[in-house]
Amino acid sequence: MRRLILEVSEKELTKIGVELPQFGKIKSLEFVYFLKQDPEEFAAIAQVEFTDSTPKVEDLLAGGFLVEAQVLEREKNGGYIIFMRGGPSLSSVLNFVGIESGYLFPPLGIGDGKVKISFLGSEVQVKEFLERIDVLGIRYRVVLLADASFSPISPLNDLTEKQRDVLLTAYKLGYYDIPRKITSEELAKKLNLVDSTVVEHLRKAEQRLIRHLIEQ
Numbered sequence: 001m002r003r004l005i006l007e008v009s010e011k012e013l014t015k016i017g018v019e020l021p022q023f024g025k026i027k028s029l030e031f032v033y034f035l036k037q038d039p040e041e042f043a044a045i046a047q048v049e050f051t052d053s054t055p056k057v058e059d060l061l062a063g064g065f066l067v068e069a070q071v072l073e074r075e076k077n078g079g080y081i082i083f084m085r086g087g088p089s090l091s092s093v094l095n096f097v098g099i100e101s102g103y104l105f106p107p108l109g110i111g112d113g114k115v116k117i118s119f120l121g122s123e124v125q126v127k128e129f130l131e132r133i134d135v136l137g138i139r140y141r142v143v144l145l146a147d148a149s150f151s152p153i154s155p156l157n158d159l160t161e162k163q164r165d166v167l168l169t170a171y172k173l174g175y176y177d178i179p180r181k182i183t184s185e186e187l188a189k190k191l192n193l194v195d196s197t198v199v200e201h202l203r204k205a206e207q208r209l210i211r212h213l214i215e216q
Contacts, residue, residue, distance in 0.1 A: 001120065001121070001122065001147070001148040002120070002121060002122065002123050002125075002126045002145070002146070002147060002148060003105070003118065003119075003120055003144065003145075003146055003147070003148040004118070004119045004120075004121075004126050004129065004130070004142070004144070004145050005116065005117070005118045005119075005142070005143040005144040005145075006116070006117045006118075006119070006133075006140045006141065006142060006143065007114055007115070007116055007117075007140065007141045007143050008114065008115050008117060008138060008139070008140045008141075009113060009114055009115070009139075010110065010113050010114065010115055011113075012138050012139055012140070013115060013138070015136060015137060015138055025050055025051055025052055025059050026048060026049070026050060026051065026060075026110070027049040027050060027051045027111065028047075028048070028049045028079075028109065028110065028111030028112070029046055029047070029048045029049075029109045029110050029111070030046060030047045030106070030108065030109030030110075030111070030116070031044045031045070031046045031106050031108045031109055032044075032045050032046060032047055032106050032213045032214075033045045033106060033206075033209065033210050033213050034105075034106070034176075035206065035210075037103065037104070037176070037178060038178065038179065038180060040087055041085065041086070041087040042085070042086060042087065043083070043084070043085040044083075044084050044085075045072070045081065045082070045083060045084075045210055045213065045214070046081075046082050046084055046109070047075075047079055047080070047081060047082075047109075048060075048079060048080045048081075048082050049077070049078065049079040049080075050080075057069050057070070057071055057080070057082065060082075060084070065086050066084055066085065066086035067085055067086050067087065068083070068084065068085040068086070069082055069083070069084050069085075070082065070083045072214070073214060081214050101121060101125050101128075101177070102119055102120060102121025102122070102125040102126070102129060102177075102178075103119070103120055103121070103176065103177055103178040104117065104118065104119060104120075104178070105118045105119070105120040106118060116143070120148060126145070155208070155209050155212040155213070156168075156209075158208050158209075158212060159205050159208055159209075162201055163201050163202075163204055163205040163208070164205070165191075166187075166191060166193075166198055166201040166202060166205065167201070167202060167205040167206075169187065169190065169191060170182075170187055170198075170202060173187060173190065175187055184198050184199050184202070
């Protein structure tokens with residue numbers, strides 16, 4: 001598995017019809033964790049800084065990109081940790097540019113007129129992703145291209161062995177791919193567990209990872 005991080009100007013994205021007018025009042029926004037990401041909907045935790053000293057989180061709903069925005073925490077630097085839900089999902093962006101495999105992954109966000117895009121996939125998928133962007137004529141800067149690996153201080157170490165096994169198996173079998181390659185029921189059969197147990201392990205693992213990200 002390879003990890004690619006690109007930096008693209010917002011103006012470059014207009015070449016493929018992607019505009020971000022609803023983020024005019026935002027100084028920076030970064031998705032730190034995706035709770036859901038499929039063709040119909042996405043839900044995520046994001047760090048947001050507003051340009052206005054007295055922002056209204058409801059302003060994020062302008063433009064129709066989001067259907068829900070809720071403040072979870074106010075940070076010391078004046079920023080916010082926000083739960084966001086909207087649709088269609090970010091996967092539609094990949095589909096629009098002709099990418100049918102791999103998926104977007106944090107860090108992903110905007111700031112200072114630039115968009116940071118993180119893509120996860122096999123070596124072939126990453127190559128196809130870059131080739132497709134080149135065909136579209138989008139200028140970009142490669143920030144990182146490396147093997148995706150977990151460090152010794154990975155938050156995965158905070159999970160129980162069963163939670164970690166279920167989460168990693170779900171990841172390897174495409175549960176978090178766009179579109180999803182395996183359902184929770186199918187995943188449960190692979191693990192010789194009942195569906196409700198698999199879902200519970202995934203939710204608890206995701207909750208611990210979210211807590212780690214927010215606290216950090």
